[in-house]
Amino acid sequence: MAAQAERFVRARLSQYLQARIVLPLAWICLVIVLGIASPWLPIPSPNTMDFLAPAEGPSTKHLFGTDLDGRDLFARAVHGARISLFVGLAAPALGLLVGGTLGLLAAYYGGLLRASILGALDVILAFPTRRWRTSRSPSASFPSRHSRGSLARARCPC
Secondary structure (H helix, E strand, O other), X not given: OHHHHHHHHHHHHHHHHHHHHHHHHHHHHHHHXXXXXXXXXXXXXXOOEOOOOOOOOOOOOOOOOEOOOOEEHHHHHHHHHHHHHHHHHHHHHHHHHHHHHHHHHHHHHOHHHHHXXXXXXXXXXXXXXXXXXXHOOHHHHOOOOOOHHHHHXXXXXX
């Protein structure tokens, strides 16, 4: 009886883990395929306005509905996936290229070059990411009533 229960639990656990892996991978593959194939898909341009259907819900004509200007939300999501894929792949590639080059230079030449590269890295890592982003934002230079809350949260030590 215990062996049968153990097999049942293992089978259920296997199905659960398989669903936790297969479903996200399928979703990622679908987004990649739609993003790459978006110019050839029979969907309207993301900027084409349907003045007869502003803020319409999902239908057969507009799968995700339309926004307030009558633009198809599915077309905008699919075309936006191309940009997201490009940024998601280009940012790590650029980091790998710059970081790899600096690391190779520091390892090969050593000495003063290595010390200066590591010193610059220490300076960059000394600043918290949130404060670094906030200090470079335009709203930090010109506070408005909308940016006061975010600046107050950025200054909070917790």
